[in-house]
Amino acid sequence: MRLFALVFAALIFPVLAQAEGKSIIVLDASGSMWGQIDGRAKLEIAREALGSVLAGIPGDSEIGLIAYGHREKGSCDDIELVVPPGPGTAAAITDAANAMQFLGKTPLTEAVRRAASELKSTEEKATVILITDGIETCEADPCALGTELEASGVDFTAHVVGFGLTADEGATVACLTENTGGLYIEAKDAGTLVEALKTTVAVAQPEPEPEPAPAPEPAPPAAVEFNIAPKLYLTEGGTEITDGHAWEFYTIASNGDRGEGIATEYNQYRGRLPAGTYRMVARIGEARAEQDITLSDDVLLEPQVILNAGILTLRPRVAEGAEVDSGASLYLTGPAGLDATHYGETTIVVPAGDIQVAMKIGEATVTETVAVAPGQTVEKDIIAGAGVAVVDAFYVEGMVMDTTQHYVEILAAQKALDGSQTSIAISYGPGQTFTLPPGEYTARIQQGAAVGDVPFAVKPGERTEVKVILNAGVLAITAPGASQIEVLDAKADISGNRAQRSFDYAAEKSLVAPGGDYLIVVKRGETLSEATATVKPGERTEITVP
Secondary structure, three states: OHHHHHHHHHHHHHHHHHOOOEEEEEEEOEHHHHOEEOOEEHHHHHHHHHHHHHHOOOOOOOEEEEEEOOOOOOOOOOEEEEEEEEOOOHHHHHHHHHHOOOOEOOOHHHHHHHHHHHOOOOOOEEEEEEEEOOOOOOOOOHHHHHHHHHHHOOEEEEEEEEEOOOHHHHHHHHHHHHOOOOOEEEEOOHHHHHHHHHHHHHHHOOOOOOOOOOOOOOOOOOOOOOOEOOEEEOOOOOOEEOOOOEEEEEEEOOOOOEEEEEEEEEOOOOEOOOOEEEEEEEEEOOEEEEEEEEEOOOOOEOOEEEOOEEEEEEEEEOOOOOOEOOOOEEEEEEHHHEEEEEEOOEEEEEEOEEEEEEEEEOOEEEEEEEEEOOOOEEEEEEEOOOEEEEEEEEEEOOEEOOOOOOEEEEEEEEEOOOOOEEEEEEEEOOOEEEEEOOEEEEEEEEEOOEEEEEEEEEOOOOEEEEEEEOOEEEEEEEOOOOOEEEEEEOOOOOOOOOOEEEEEOOOEEEEEEEOEEEEEEEEEOOEEEEEEEEEOOOOEEEEEOO
């Protein structure tokens, strides 16, 4: 499966390399990227591929990153310019992809439109590379967009990598490339990627015109076919690692630091490099090791590289016995500069030593230390010890508030001296689910002028249903020609003031309000009109103010 990620990376690279002007990668961060290919999450493959590609591009390449579906579930507006296009952005794009969550929908058409706008495609040459594992899910037409951008752009090109798409699904996005003169590449497995790579390289780098043959030179001295074949081990005396790792070769600067990158190879590697002294770096998962080597033309060097590392499998769970939580974040820190974030069940090579794992599921967090010895495989369940609260709002008992606009807030039960409560989490709409540490809380619902608080408790591994009854109804006001509508409590306080429930610059108003009597003040020009209304819980009251 490591081979898949590496070929995928090579597939994108020719597209990036040939793009002139500025480019933007549009990355699918929707929830479907948690799907697996050959036992690995597609998002993990995409992250590794991006990292490999961007590590090798020239520093003056002007590349940016747009992501969609990475911050909210179910939103077609969740599109963000994560890294603006510019030189030297490779590390920022890699870090952003590695830290990104994969949650929501697939508004790929609007994301490509946003990328074209950021690149000023109507004024300058622009290239967009879309990486998606799904089709448009936000009622937009990518084909029409491709035609529009081609017509309006100075020189606009869209390339699409269909990551695990069926032929029918691919056809719905391939038109983006057809209408803009780009490439559509179908990536399903290692075999098809290799073929796609051959096609891409041929397109990106056509064979040059033959040059006149140089004058014959004396034959060079005999040399071995290969002069480098490194071997990688987790620990001394262990089994050789044959898959999933990378080899990087650098020159050595005059001050002893790593110099210019010469080559990057993968897995069991046997090859040939120019004679000389290099710094060789081996990487797999979160572990790395390096050593200096000297190569000649006539000797095969087979250096052994010891990572001093182990394999760590983490399974995040809300509570004992619960299913593995695929949305949990795992932040790993530890020896050899380990600093990485993973999501859901994770199996990764890590440096040997004490690994600090900080897990977050919803609002629940827990930190544990896991010891990993060289060559050891450690499997660990990380338990949040949390519970789940499901909050629903009701106008009255039995009448659920099914709008998506009401405000749901979870507060700490304990109040400060001034009576305030600490806000824990906020959401909107019915049936909101919150993962919370055990403890006492208050659920607050607010819609219009109606507010309701209900205390509740969360226990480890348990689900708590929280019903907040507002004892409210709906007041619908029509005031033809009005410039503003104000709703006040009908009863004044001891100072003669009435509490304001709503104020809008409009001629119509629909307000959720607690049961009771209200005064409605309508303004038309400089004229004020008043009316009264009574709201009954669970009922709709309609009033027209002439």
